[in-house]
Amino acid sequence: MRWIGFVASRYVSKGRKNSPSSVLAVLGIATGVLALTVILAVMNGFQLGFIESILEISSYHIRIAVPEPGSEPPDRTAAIRRMREIPGIAALTPFREFHGIIQGKRQSQQVAVIRGLPQDALAQDGGMAEKLVFEAGSFDLAGARSILLGAELARRLAARLGDEITLVSVAGLLPGNDAASNEAEPGVQDAPFTVTGIFRSGFYEYDLGWGFTNIDTARELGGGSLSWGVKLKNRWQDSQVVGLIENFLETEPSVSAEAFTVSTWRDYNRAFFGALRTEKLFMFVLVGLIFIVVGLNIFQSQRRAVLERREEIGLLRALGAGEWAVRLVFVWDGFIIGLGGAGLGMLLGLLIASHIAAFFTMLEGLVNGVIAVLNSIAGLMGVQGAAEFAVFSPAVFYIKEIPSRVIPHEVVLICLFGFLSALLAAWFASGKVSRTRPAEVLRYE
Secondary structure, three states: OOHHHHHOOOHHHHHOOOOOOHHHHHHHHHHHHHHHHHHHHHHHHHHHHHHHHHHHHOEEEEEEEEOOOOOOOOOOOHHHHHHHOOEEEEEEEEEEEEEEEEEOOOOOOOEEEEEEEEHHHHHOOOHHHHEEEEEEEEOOOOOOOOEEEEHHHHHHHHHOOOOOEEOOOOOOOOOOOHHHHHOOOOOOOOEEEEEEEEOOOOOHHHHHHEEEEHHHHHHHHHOOOOOOEEEEOOOOHHHHHHHHHHHHHHHOOOOOOOOOOEEHHHHHOOOHHHHHHHHHHHHHHHHHHHHHHHHHHHEEEEEEOOOOOHHHHHHHHHOOOHHHHHHHHHHOEEEEHHHHHHHHEEEEEEHHHHHHHHHHHHHHHHHHHHHHHHHHHHHHOOOOOOOOOOOOOOOOOOOOOOOOOOOHHHHHHHHHHHHHHHHHHHHHHHHHHHHHHHHHHHHHO
8 A cells, every 4th residue: 555655646746748737636626615615604604694583583493372361361470480491491482473563753654573572581582682783772671662673674764762653553452442443443553652772683574574562562452372482402402392392281280271382493484494495405516516527627637647657557567566456546646636625625615714704805805906997097088987896785785794604514525525526536537447458558668
C-alpha cells in the first residue's frame, strides 16, 4: 500500500501530459461542496425561521382543545399545573382565538386574528418570548382593554403606543349590549382597546394580521373555545408526549369525563411544511448535479490517464504488481482528489455560511463599485445610470439580515457526495487496467 499511495500522489501532484491538472478536479469538487453548503445554509435559515415562528407563536407543538360547559367554566388551574410536570413538556399556555376587525383612529380597518393570552404567557413560554421583539411597549396585558399589535398592523392602522383603537368582534357579544342592538346586528360588537405594545415576529403574516389581548377579555368577546398550547423540549418527540397527555387526561379527576382533542404541529400547516420540504429536496438535487458533472469530468480524465500511462502500467505489472494493485493507484488518485476537494469546499462553505452577512455585504460592495464606475461613464455620455445592487433588498424581502443555519448532518452528507463522486469516477475509469497486457505494451515499446 505504501508504493500505491506514493505513485498515486505523484500522479496527482505532477499531472499528466495531455490531461487537465488534478487541481482542476479538486477545485470542481470544492466548488460543488461550497455552493451546496452555502445555499442550504441560507435556505435552512429562511425555512427554519418561518417554521419556528409558526410553531412558537401560532400553532404550538401540541394543541389541546378544551370543551367548555354552557355554564360558568370550571377552574382547571390545578390540572394545568400538574400537566406541566409531564416529562418532555417545556411550557403549557391556555389561550382563546377569534377573528376581528380592528379600526384605527383614521378610520382605517384591518382584519386580524386576535389571541387571548394570560398576563404571564411570556414567562411561561420562553420560545414565544424569544420570537416576539417589541418595537414599542412590552407584553402588557394587565388591563382588561389592553391589546398588542404587530408592527405592520400598527403601521397599517397608523396606531402608536398608547393610542386607542376599536376592535369589532364577529365572534360574540360584549356583556351590556342592549337588546335592540343585539337583534339588529347579532354577533357583532365593537369595543375600545388601548395599544400597550407593538411587536415584530419576523413573519410578515403575523406582523400584519395578529394581535394579542387578555384571555378573560377574549372570553367576554366570545373568543372561540379554550385551548391549551403545549411547547416541548424536543418537538420531534410529539408522538410520545401526546401519549402521556392522553393518559393524564384519562386519569385526571377534574377532566376525565370531558372529551379533549389533542393534535400536534404536524397536523397544522401540513401543506406549508410539505412545500418547504419539497423545495429543499429539489434544490438539493439541482445543485447536486454539480457533482455529477464533476464526476464525469474526473471519469474522462482518469480514462485518459490510463491510456496515457499504459507503458507505466505495463512496467509495474512486469515488476510484479497485481491487477488490483495497479487499479488501486488510480482509485487512490480519485480518493485524494475527492478528499481534498470535499475538505476544501467544506471549510470554505462553513466559513462563508457562518459570516454570510459580511460575505453578501462584500459582494454588494464589489458589484456596486463596478456599477458606480459604469454610472460615471454613462453620465459622461448623458445616459442615466443603474440603481444600486442589493442581494436581499428590505424593500422586497421582509428581512433585516440574511439568515443562515448550518445543519451538521447535511454538511456531512454534502461532503460524502463530493468525495464519492470522485472515488466512484476513478473506480469505473480504472477498469481499463484489467485489459492492459504487459507483454504487448512492452513489446511495442
